[in-house]
Amino acid sequence: MFTNLAQYRGLFLMTFVLGIGGTFQHGFHISVLNSPSPFIKRFINQTWSERHGSPITEDSLTLIWSLLVSVFSIGGILGSVASGYLAGRFGKKKCQLCSCFLPMTSALLMGLSRATGLLEMILIGRFLAGFHSGLGLNIHAQYVGESAPRKLRGFINSTGPLFVTLGKLCGQVVGLRELFGTESLWPQLLLFSGIVSFVQLVTLPFFPESPSYLLLVKADKDGCVRALKQLWGEGDIQADIDEMMEEQAARGKGRNMTVLELLRDPSQRWQLCVLIGLILTMQLSGANAIYFYSYDVFRDAGAPPERIPYISLGVGTFELVSSVFCSLLINRFARKFLILGGYSLMVLTLGLLTVTLSLQHSYTWMPHCSVALVFTFIFLYGAGPAGATICMCVEIFMQAPRVPAFVISGSFSWMGMYLLGMVFPYMVGRLQHYSFLLFMAVIITSVTLIFLLVPETKGKSTAEISREFNKLNFRKQQRASRPVRPECVLSTKL
Numbered sequence: 001m002f003t004n005l006a007q008y009r010g011l012f013l014m015t016f017v018l019g020i021g022g023t024f025q026h027g028f029h030i031s032v033l034n035s036p037s038p039f040i041k042r043f044i045n046q047t048w049s050e051r052h053g054s055p056i057t058e059d060s061l062t063l064i065w066s067l068l069v070s071v072f073s074i075g076g077i078l079g080s081v082a083s084g085y086l087a088g089r090f091g092k093k094k095c096q097l098c099s100c101f102l103p104m105t106s107a108l109l110m111g112l113s114r115a116t117g118l119l120e121m122i123l124i125g126r127f128l129a130g131f132h133s134g135l136g137l138n139i140h141a142q143y144v145g146e147s148a149p150r151k152l153r154g155f156i157n158s159t160g161p162l163f164v165t166l167g168k169l170c171g172q173v174v175g176l177r178e179l180f181g182t183e184s185l186w187p188q189l190l191l192f193s194g195i196v197s198f199v200q201l202v203t204l205p206f207f208p209e210s211p212s213y214l215l216l217v218k219a220d221k222d223g224c225v226r227a228l229k230q231l232w233g234e235g236d237i238q239a240d241i242d243e244m245m246e247e248q249a250a251r252g253k254g255r256n257m258t259v260l261e262l263l264r265d266p267s268q269r270w271q272l273c274v275l276i277g278l279i280l281t282m283q284l285s286g287a288n289a290i291y292f293y294s295y296d297v298f299r300d301a302g303a304p305p306e307r308i309p310y311i312s313l314g315v316g317t318f319e320l321v322s323s324v325f326c327s328l329l330i331n332r333f334a335r336k337f338l339i340l341g342g343y344s345l346m347v348l349t350l351g352l353l354t355v356t357l358s359l360q361h362s363y364t365w366m367p368h369c370s371v372a373l374v375f376t377f378i379f380l381y382g383a384g385p386a387g388a389t390i391c392m393c394v395e396i397f398m399q400a401p402r403v404p405a406f407v408i409s410g411s412f413s414w415m416g417m418y419l420l421g422m423v424f425p426y427m428v429g430r431l432q433h434y435s436f437l438l439f440m441a442v443i444i445t446s447v448t449l450i451f452l453l454v455p456e457t458k459g460k461s462t463a464e465i466s467r468e469f470n471k472l473n474f475r476k477q478q479r480a481s482r483p484v485r486p487e488c489v490l491s492t493k494l
Contacts, residue, residue, distance in 0.1 A: 007232065007233040007235070008149075008152065008231070008233065009233075010231045010232070010233070011147060011148065011152070011156070011232060013207075014144075014147065014204075014207040015144050015156055015159050017199075017203050017204050017207065018096065018140050018143055018144055018200075018204070019144075019162070019163035019166075020196050021096065021099075021100060021103075021196065021201075022096070022136040022137065022139065022140030022160075022163065023140050023141075023160045023161070023163040023167065024163040024164070024166055024167040024170075025103055025132060025133055025167060025193060026076075026133040026136065026137055026164055026167060027164035027165060027166065027167025027168040027169075027170075027171065028167035028168070028170055028171040028192070028196075029072060029126075029129045029130070029133060029167075029171070029193070030167075030168055030171065031167075031168045031171035031172050031175070031316070032171035032172075032189055032190070033069070033175070033189070034172070034175060034312075035175035035176060035181040035309050036175055036180070036181040036182075036189060037065075039182070039186045040186060041065060042183075043113075043114060043119065044056065044064055044065070044119055045061065047117055048060070048061075050117065064119070067123065068122060068126060070418060071123055072126045072127070072130035073414050073417055074127065074418070075126070075127040075128065075130025075131040075132075075134065076130040076131070076137075076410075076414040076417075077134060077410075077411055077415060077418075078130075078131055078134065079130065079131035079132060079134025079135040079136075079410075080134035080138055080406075080407060080410030080413070080414055081134075081407055081410075082134075082135065083095070083134065083135045083139055083403075083406065083407060084138075084259060084406070084407035086135070087138070087139055087142070087403050088217075091210075091213055091217075091218075092142060092146075092209065092210050092213060093143075093204065093207075093208075093210070095135065096136070096139055096140075096143065096200070097200075097201060097204055097205065099136060100197040100200050100204075101197075102128045102129070102131060102132035103128075103129060103193045103194050103196070103197040104194040104198060105125075105128055106125040106126070106129040106132070106190055106193070107125070107190035107191050107193055107194030108125075108194070109121040109122070109124055109125035109128070110122055110125040110189065110190045111188055111190070111191065112187070113125070113187055115187075125190065129190070129193070132197075134414060137160075137410060138403075138406040138407065138410045140163075141157070141160050141390055141393070141394055142210070142394065142402055142406060144157065144159065144160070145157050145391075145394035145395070146210040146211065146212035146402075147210055147211060147212075147227075147231055149232060149240060150240075150243075150459070150461070151331070152331070153391070153395065154330040154331045154391050154458065155328075155330060155331050157330075157391035157394050158326055158327040158387035158388070158390070159327060160387075160390050161326070161382070161386040161387045161390055162320075162323040162324065162387070164323075165316070165319045165320045165322075165382060166320055168319065169316040169317060169319075169320050172312060172313045172316050173313065174189060174192050175189065175309075176309060176310075176313070207230070207231075208223075208226065208227035208230055208231065209223070209227065211224045211227040211231070211244075213399070214227060215241070215244050215245075216244060217399070221241075224244075225237065228240065228241075243461050243462075244399075246461070257400045257404050258404055259404040259407055259408060261404070262404040262408070265401065267466070267469075267474075268397070268401050268473070269473050270453070270472040270473050271396045271397055271401075271405070271469050272405065272408065274396060274454050275393050275396065275405055275408070275409050276408065276409065277449065277450070278339075278389045278392065278450075279409045279412050279416070280416055281385075281442065281446040281450075282385060282386070282389055283412075283413060283416030283417060284416065284420070284439060284442045285343065285442065286346070286350055286436060286439030286440075286443075287378070287381045287386075288420055288424075289420070289424050289435070289436070289439065290374060290378065294312060294315060294374055297370050297371060298371065302367065314375075315374065315375065318375050318378055319378045319379070319381075319382045321379070322383040323382045323383075323387060325379075325382070325383045326338070326383045326384065326386065326387035326388070327387060329383070330387055330388060330391060333458075334456050335388045335391055335392045335395075335456065336392075336454060336455075336456045336457075338383075338384045338385070339385050339388045339389060339392070339450060340447055340450060341384055342380050342381065342383065342385045342388070343384070343443050343447045344447060345384075346380050346381060346443060347440050347443050347444060347447075349373055349376050349377045349380060350377065350436045350437075350439060350440050350443075351440060352369075352373055353370060353373040353374070353377065353433070353436060354433055354437060356370040356373060357370055357432075357433035358433065391457075392454075392457050393405075393406075393409060395460075396462075396469070397462070398462045398463070399462075453472070455469065
């Protein structure tokens with residue numbers, strides 16, 4: 001890997017620039033409001049009292065806070081849906097550049113919210129941040145995946161989850177009371193997000209559009225060659241050009257497909273099912289639920305409430321380390337192996353965590369075991385399924401159906417996140433720690449289906465992967481076209 005740093009320095013630099021303005025923003029906005037939430041709720045109460053002359057009721061405060069949190073997911077769904085049209089119409093580079101203004105506007109709105117006394121500005125800012133995240137998640141994964149050579153495709157694709165975890169960690173850091181997590185400074189929380197987007201805005205113009213997009217959609221072979229040389233350095237790129245041309249010939253057309261065309265296309269049926277299954281498994285694996293439940297685990301382990309944000313910061317750091325570990329492993333091990341191995345160990349960890357939480361008050365050392373299992377679960381998730389799933393989702397689609405496929409996967413991902421955030425608190429209230437058993441059932445079912453139905457993608461071209469999926473897509477036709485052997489009639493002459 002490190003021997004390629006000099007030759008592919010253009011690709012690595014572009015991956016970094018895309019990451020800080022793409023999936024980084026998603027992780028940042030997920031975690032940035034956790035620590036300062038009491039101050040924001042106090043601001044909501046103060047604004048309500050000034051408008052209505054009486055303190056806000058607990059139910060109304062809960063409703064407004066839930067809306068403030070969930071509007072991020074609503075923006076994410078819309079951004080994900082819009083990414084298909086925008087990326088196909090204007091290209092991934094222009095979309096990414098124009099979307100940089102959204103986090104900067106969001107930071108400005110939140111920064112002025114307390115000075116103007118308008119809590120609606122926080123809602124609008126969160127919506128814009130969510131729209132940018134939905135757009136950025138889809139475009140970033142496709143942009144870097146289409147720009148990487150086959151031997152580095154796994155590593156480059158795994159940088160998406162890596163920047164998500166880096167964003168989560170930075171959101172936790174700036175939310176600490178030593179920085180912006182205070183009564184007076186919380187309106188400036190999103191300032192860091194705006195600065196990062198400004199950096200991307202001024203640096204991304206120096207990098208090319210996706211080579212695959214230039215050749216297959218714009219039919220600009222010269223532009224594609226220039227882009228490849230800028231990103232990959234001097235070397236023989238004819239084999240990669242031939243692979244793209246093979247992909248174009250397999251599709252029979254250069255333009256991107258629409259979502260409706262993808263849903264109707266029988267040659268993409270199993271790829272789409274695999275994509276949706278992988279994305280839903282990530283959302284319903286319990287990783288997000290662990291973050292929700294970690295506060296109670298750390299509190300029962302004896303950690304003072306004021307120290308829990310710092311322990312959570314340790315969890316974020318551990319997840320970042322696991323993502324780096326995954327990016328280094330993914331070119332050595334098969335994607336399917338990392339997904340199946342990671343989920344299998346996660347099931348075991350969830351089972352042990354359910355046991356330790358059941359015995360939490362029976363033994364003094366049991367809460368510490370629960371804390372260790374939380375860290376173990378996060379590491380397993382980041383080191384295996386998180387990176388390998390995104391990598392496989394990029395590799396199973398050709399250029400034409402890739403854009404609408406990510407529109408569909410992004411919509412399912414955001415809806416799953418929204419529903420989990422709304423339903424899981426009620427699950428915890430009724431089932432307590434036994435709610436993890438439901439996640440175990442989901443993972444076991446998914447692992448079985450992945451083992452039986454999903455082919456390996458490591459080291460294969462998209463055309464080769466498509467031919468493997470066509471064995472499933474056209475299984476009935478292949479079965480019907482097999483020659484029927486004539487019946488043999490045995491006759492015995494008496």
